[in-house]
Amino acid sequence: MKTILLITTGGTLDKVYFDALSEYQVGNAVAPEILQRMNVNFCYEHKEICRKDSLEITDQDRALIKQAIDGCEHDHVLVTHGTDTMVQTAQFLGEQPEKTIVFTGAMQPAAFANTDAIFNIGTAIGALNSAPKGVYVAMSGQVFLASKVYKNYETKRFEDNE
Amino acid sequence: MKTILLITTGGTLDKVYFDALSEYQVGNAVAPEILQRMNVNFCYEHKEICRKDSLEITDQDRALIKQAIDGCEHDHVLVTHGTDTMVQTAQFLGEQPEKTIVFTGAMQPAAFANTDAIFNIGTAIGALNSAPKGVYVAMSGQVFLASKVYKNYETKRFEDNE
Amino acid sequence: MKTILLITTGGTLDKVYFDALSEYQVGNAVAPEILQRMNVNFCYEHKEICRKDSLEITDQDRALIKQAIDGCEHDHVLVTHGTDTMVQTAQFLGEQPEKTIVFTGAMQPAAFANTDAIFNIGTAIGALNSAPKGVYVAMSGQVFLASKVYKNYETKRFEDNE
Amino acid sequence: MKTILLITTGGTLDKVYFDALSEYQVGNAVAPEILQRMNVNFCYEHKEICRKDSLEITDQDRALIKQAIDGCEHDHVLVTHGTDTMVQTAQFLGEQPEKTIVFTGAMQPAAFANTDAIFNIGTAIGALNSAPKGVYVAMSGQVFLASKVYKNYETKRFEDNE
Numbered sequence: 001m002k003t004i005l006l007i008t009t010g011g012t013l014d015k016v017y018f019d020a021l022s023e024y025q026v027g028n029a030v031a032p033e034i035l036q037r038m039n040v041n042f043c044y045e046h047k048e049i050c051r052k053d054s055l056e057i058t059d060q061d062r063a064l065i066k067q068a069i070d071g072c073e074h075d076h077v078l079v080t081h082g083t084d085t086m087v088q089t090a091q092f093l094g095e096q097p098e099k100t101i102v103f104t105g106a107m108q109p110a111a112f113a114n115t116d117a118i119f120n121i122g123t124a125i126g127a128l129n130s131a132p133k134g135v136y137v138a139m140s141g142q143v144f145l146a147s148k149v150y151k152n153y154e155t156k157r158f159e160d161n162e
Numbered sequence: 163m164k165t166i167l168l169i170t171t172g173g174t175l176d177k178v179y180f181d182a183l184s185e186y187q188v189g190n191a192v193a194p195e196i197l198q199r200m201n202v203n204f205c206y207e208h209k210e211i212c213r214k215d216s217l218e219i220t221d222q223d224r225a226l227i228k229q230a231i232d233g234c235e236h237d238h239v240l241v242t243h244g245t246d247t248m249v250q251t252a253q254f255l256g257e258q259p260e261k262t263i264v265f266t267g268a269m270q271p272a273a274f275a276n277t278d279a280i281f282n283i284g285t286a287i288g289a290l291n292s293a294p295k296g297v298y299v300a301m302s303g304q305v306f307l308a309s310k311v312y313k314n315y316e317t318k319r320f321e322d323n324e
Numbered sequence: 325m326k327t328i329l330l331i332t333t334g335g336t337l338d339k340v341y342f343d344a345l346s347e348y349q350v351g352n353a354v355a356p357e358i359l360q361r362m363n364v365n366f367c368y369e370h371k372e373i374c375r376k377d378s379l380e381i382t383d384q385d386r387a388l389i390k391q392a393i394d395g396c397e398h399d400h401v402l403v404t405h406g407t408d409t410m411v412q413t414a415q416f417l418g419e420q421p422e423k424t425i426v427f428t429g430a431m432q433p434a435a436f437a438n439t440d441a442i443f444n445i446g447t448a449i450g451a452l453n454s455a456p457k458g459v460y461v462a463m464s465g466q467v468f469l470a471s472k473v474y475k476n477y478e479t480k481r482f483e484d485n486e
Numbered sequence: 487m488k489t490i491l492l493i494t495t496g497g498t499l500d501k502v503y504f505d506a507l508s509e510y511q512v513g514n515a516v517a518p519e520i521l522q523r524m525n526v527n528f529c530y531e532h533k534e535i536c537r538k539d540s541l542e543i544t545d546q547d548r549a550l551i552k553q554a555i556d557g558c559e560h561d562h563v564l565v566t567h568g569t570d571t572m573v574q575t576a577q578f579l580g581e582q583p584e585k586t587i588v589f590t591g592a593m594q595p596a597a598f599a600n601t602d603a604i605f606n607i608g609t610a611i612g613a614l615n616s617a618p619k620g621v622y623v624a625m626s627g628q629v630f631l632a633s634k635v636y637k638n639y640e641t642k643r644f645e646d647n648e
Contacts, residue, residue: 024347
């Protein structure tokens with residue numbers, strides 16, 4: 001895997017804290033900085049679609065993600081996305097017989113000491129390297145087909161929907 | 163992937179600092195604690211082979227690792243190992259047509275704030291989920307066949323040996 | 325300094341992220357866990373007054389803080405508090421000729437990798453050990469008399485109000 | 487406190503890991519970067535005396551530290567130093583009736599996620615702000631007179647020697 005397309009949309013992964021507002025907002029995409037810090041030996045092209053909580057992601061945003069994927073020359077695409085509608089967006093892409101596309105995100109912001117962001121991005125990169133063409137969700141230490149996964153709010157894990 | 167065998171051998175990944183000795187030593191294996199903290203939804207059986215710098219790993223240790231793998235009922239095996247002889251140990255296992263076996267480790271100890279340990283274990287888990295049967299090294303954001311990788315000390319990355 | 329009273333009220337210091345709510349809330353007081361992790365060699369009695377953003381702290385809460393201080397046998401009191409009204413609460417205590425009382429908090433939650441929480445609590449502990457009786461605010465690497473400090477929202481620092 | 491002299495000498499505080507050597511060495515002084523990250527509102531002049539494990543600090547090094555302090559115009563001096571001979575170096579300075587001088591260091595390197603470095607530097611800064619003229623050691627959440635402290639290797643704390 002020499003190069004990937006990195007699509008970022010926001011989500012908990014990218015949330016930072018603004019003291020002046022005493023609130024939490026989606027900030028810069030953290031995935032590029034994480035890949036650099038981890039000294040990975042592949043290149044990535046970064047395309048930012050939006051900076052949204054995934055509950056605010058619209059089908060218009062999803063169309064933009066699909067366009068970016070359909071239009072790119074990359075065989076491998078990593079999409080960072082909020083967890084609440086990650087599965088919905090992954091399924092929106094439909095069959096993708098020509099590319100390996102992996103979605104990931106985080107339950108705790110990357111800015112946190114105990115975030116799952118770095119681990120999840122790692123899992124997604126491992127799947128990108130190894131999985132057949134298709135659309136996947138890499139969360140909770142699993143790599144799911146987009147059609148066979150849901151977020152379980154009780155266990156705070158992504159699980160097989162069968 | 164419902165369950166894996168986790169084999170730990172030590173390496174930089176597990177190094178901690180002993181103030182009383184003013185030195186650095188291989189401590190408890192960190193992988194189990196990381197998998198728990200990341201709230202993964204698969205089970206693992208943990209087998210500790212040794213706690214060594216990989217330069218001190220012997221063929222006797224390698225035979226024990228091979229035994230543990232040959233003897234287990236798991237289809238998926240994660241091996242944490244120091245980076246200097248990781249490739250050598252991975253190749254020692256030979257062909258493994260019936261299991262997916264992934265080696266990983268770290269350039270910086272898991273105890274460090276800027277460690278690559280969590281990312282690398284994530285990459286290995288992504289590969290375990292997705293890769294065909296065989297023996298792999300998951301480092302530097304890549305998943306390599308054990309026969310086609312080396313550690314490049316200049317770039318501080320694992321790279322394709324072709 | 326053998327023992328202190330630790331009064332906690334909430335604030336950014338204690339903010340954690342709730343994925344299920346996609347929001348940020350004041351959680352358990354982090355100061356006790358930090359003092360334990362830092363292996364300090366003094367004892368503390370912990371009294372939780374409330375778990376509030378400091379904009380929500382009322383004079384009733386302030387009266388409870390004052391009561392707790394007036395009623396205690398400790399000569400040294402550490403108060404953790406949100407930054408927006410920290411000075412107001414510190415001044416509410418009036419003259420305190422018999423105790424050393426130090427307020428601190430954080431601009432970034434303790435849960436963040438790059439928090440100022442641990443440093444600020446350290447500064448407050450240093451002041452508690454060394455300052456004469458009175459009421460102080462320990463922020464931005466400074467120890468201010470409660471009567472001579474304000475939060476500068478532009479520089480994101482506490483500064484001398486003279 | 488508008489400005490301080492920051493003297494750095496190395497110690498566990500500054501230890502980093504060199505993968506190529508599979509060993510741990512004293513690296514760049516971390517205190518300046520920590521003070522910047524904590525956004526303190528005082529200035530500091532940084533003077534690096536050496537980069538040594540404190541067991542290797544000689545009386546010649548100590549003489550250089552004393553010279554730097556005697557020669558400076560600052561009223562406040564922070565010295566970062568390894569813990570094993572920190573007390574010895576602090577006592578080497580003798581009486582210092584005209585300046586407040588505080589020594590600190592760490593039991594775990596600043597590079598570690600669970601380091602005590604940031605907390606200890608905070609404690610030292612709090613003491614610098616508040617303590618009378620003299621020479622102090624700020625460790626374990628305490629501010630000791632240099633003449634009344636020792637490192638207890640069993641409790642892993644600095645304690646009163648009386």
